[in-house]
Amino acid sequence: MALLSLEQVSVAYDNHFILEDFNLQLEKGQLLSLLGPSGCGKTTTLRLIAGFLNAEQGKFMFSGQDYTHVPVNKRNFGFVFQSYALFPHMSVYDNVAFGLRLRKLKEAEVKKRVLRMLDIVSLNDFEKRLPQSLSGGQRQRVAIARALVIEPDLLLFDEPLSNLDANLRVNMRVEIRRIQQELGITTVYVSHDQEECFSISDQVAVMNQGKIEQLDHPAAIFKYPASEYVARFIGFGNFISFENRNDEGEDIELSTKGFNFQAVKRLNGAGNKGLLGAIRPDDLQLLVNVVDSKLVSNTLPGTVQVSTYLGRSYQYEVETELGTFTVNQEMEEPFRQGQRVTVYFPKEKLVLVQ
Amino acid sequence: MNKRFLYLLLLPGILFLAAFMLIPIMLTIASTFVQDGQLTLEGYLHFFRDGYFNRILFTTLRVSVVTTLVCVVLGYPAAYYISRTSARKKSILLALAIFPLLTSPVVRSFSWMIILGKKGLLNTFLLSTGLIHDPLEIMYTPVAMMVGLVHLFLPLIIITLLGVMENLDYELVLAARSLGASSFTAFRKIIFPLTVPGLIIGSILVFVGSLTAYTTPALLGGKERVISTFLYQNAMTLNDWQAASVIAVIMIVITFVVVGLMNKWANRLNPKG
Ligand SMILES: Nc1ncnc2c1ncn2[C@@H]1O[C@H](COP(=O)(O)OP(=O)(O)OP(=O)(O)O)[C@@H](O)[C@H]1O
Numbered sequence A: 001m002a003l004l005s006l007e008q009v010s011v012a013y014d015n016h017f018i019l020e021d022f023n024l025q026l027e028k029g030q031l032l033s034l035l036g037p038s039g040c041g042k043t044t045t046l047r048l049i050a051g052f053l054n055a056e057q058g059k060f061m062f063s064g065q066d067y068t069h070v071p072v073n074k075r076n077f078g079f080v081f082q083s084y085a086l087f088p089h090m091s092v093y094d095n096v097a098f099g100l101r102l103r104k105l106k107e108a109e110v111k112k113r114v115l116r117m118l119d120i121v122s123l124n125d126f127e128k129r130l131p132q133s134l135s136g137g138q139r140q141r142v143a144i145a146r147a148l149v150i151e152p153d154l155l156l157f158d159e160p161l162s163n164l165d166a167n168l169r170v171n172m173r174v175e176i177r178r179i180q181q182e183l184g185i186t187t188v189y190v191s192h193d194q195e196e197c198f199s200i201s202d203q204v205a206v207m208n209q210g211k212i213e214q215l216d217h218p219a220a221i222f223k224y225p226a227s228e229y230v231a232r233f234i235g236f237g238n239f240i241s242f243e244n245r246n247d248e249g250e251d252i253e254l255s256t257k258g259f260n261f262q263a264v265k266r267l268n269g270a271g272n273k274g275l276l277g278a279i280r281p282d283d284l285q286l287l288v289n290v291v292d293s294k295l296v297s298n299t300l301p302g303t304v305q306v307s308t309y310l311g312r313s314y315q316y317e318v319e320t321e322l323g324t325f326t327v328n329q330e331m332e333e334p335f336r337q338g339q340r341v342t343v344y345f346p347k348e349k350l351v352l353v354q
Numbered sequence B: 001m002n003k004r005f006l007y008l009l010l011l012p013g014i015l016f017l018a019a020f021m022l023i024p025i026m027l028t029i030a031s032t033f034v035q036d037g038q039l040t041l042e043g044y045l046h047f048f049r050d051g052y053f054n055r056i057l058f059t060t061l062r063v064s065v066v067t068t069l070v071c072v073v074l075g076y077p078a079a080y081y082i083s084r085t086s087a088r089k090k091s092i093l094l095a096l097a098i099f100p101l102l103t104s105p106v107v108r109s110f111s112w113m114i115i116l117g118k119k120g121l122l123n124t125f126l127l128s129t130g131l132i133h134d135p136l137e138i139m140y141t142p143v144a145m146m147v148g149l150v151h152l153f154l155p156l157i158i159i160t161l162l163g164v165m166e167n168l169d170y171e172l173v174l175a176a177r178s179l180g181a182s183s184f185t186a187f188r189k190i191i192f193p194l195t196v197p198g199l200i201i202g203s204i205l206v207f208v209g210s211l212t213a214y215t216t217p218a219l220l221g222g223k224e225r226v227i228s229t230f231l232y233q234n235a236m237t238l239n240d241w242q243a244a245s246v247i248a249v250i251m252i253v254i255t256f257v258v259v260g261l262m263n264k265w266a267n268r269l270n271p272k273g
């Protein structure tokens, strides 16, 4: 049974519903990321779980108990804020010790646990410092230590890395994942950095306007988005609407306006539902030779409209009879504007969404 | 722009302050140490030997301290409430809080006379309910002064505290709550310590304001004197400028000592070091 489950939950600010009939399940020890554009309700979901917000409707079950009306301070969940929210009038030591002292532990025990936790986040010599004398990354680690030291039943992160520079962000996310796995703490993590979500999560939930569009393993979402929305969100920049579909052969046969395409059938049907084809700009290929696309499947003739240098590769906008496609391609000699080319859609990369 | 030129911009202001404030104050202070052409502390000793003056000094300090305490007790929760309400409610409440500042102290004091007087609203009401049988003597006592001064300075402390409370990151409270603190513990360990500096600054403003206020104590105090009214009496009624100067200097010294002490305290408590 799931450790955490939100059942038909609705949350509103001033009668305006942000989450409606929201459902979410999470197994013990897993790290789930909520991913989605700004304003889709990630923070709201997290705050609801933390108990900072109350649900208008629905139930929040945790560990088999009804937590819907359990007050924040009785939940024993750790929360790491985007702003870190360190207590500015307390030293690093006192910040981390705060939760333990409230649990009426003996000062010797508090000390033992705080020091061990500061060791885990590599802040051994910083006990006496005040938060404002720390760097962003150090503050962030204090915030994590403070949330972890109470041995929370659930750990909640709200974009904890967004204030850090790119290098530190990568180091810290590895660190967070290491600590989370080492201590086996069930975690809900919010970010709008896709790479961050994909790299540290067991499960990713892609959200859209207060709903979960798709919940799956990171690799599954990355390769096989289930809906057009998810596909667009994770970078499938090219779409073709097909008119016909035939699943009888080895591959799925598709066609529109006289052009024929094939897409690979996948186990359990991931990325195989619907009539909308989606493919990433990186997965399309441009061929110099112009072929007769009515005869050769998975190709489209087109004209290069725009060519942009991206550093690692060139990005082309190619106009075809089925619309404009974006292609990223690395090459010695770039295509010229106005050049006639063939766009090739590898059948393993073509995904069908609803 | 040239730095020296920027300093030049300060010059008119400095000259004005020097000519009309610094120099007269210096002269006043200097004059208190001279009597019959001789350097002496007699002016001060005379006052501190005088029981009447000591009583006035004591009344003044008592009124100022009580006014400050009452303002803190009334102003703190009000400021906290205002800081936590929605933006629209906030602007209404703030306007209401500031409103007393916009009316003249004379008008305000007369209103209090109507309320607190022997045949005033308060006495009429209490007599009619049978709670008391003889009218209370509130008007022309230190209590009347305190009432007037609290009315005068409450907006000041609310505004000061509001400034501090609005800057307080509410996520700190949420963080404390998620670590297991009840609302009250979160208040005691987070909100209160972080608002102490504002509380001290507000208290200094109210205390110094009460110590030096003239109109309100003069109108509501009747024959009861505080140092400011005593100073005025010496200077204008008795024409004893020497005595008035000595009182003025004592007032300045008390102000500086109190502000200095409270500042020191504020610095020690200031969380940000
Ligand atoms: N206190 C509030 N009062 C009213 N509306 C709010 C409040 N907080 C959030 N909202 C609204 O709720 C919606 C969801 O907000 P939420 O903070 O959950 O978004 P988010 O997914 O975390 O976005 P971001 O990535 O920008 O942090 C937004 O439309 C926002 O305007």
Ligand SMILES: [Mg+2]
Pocket (backbone or CB within 6 Å): A042, A043, A044, A158
């Ligand atoms: Mg957010």
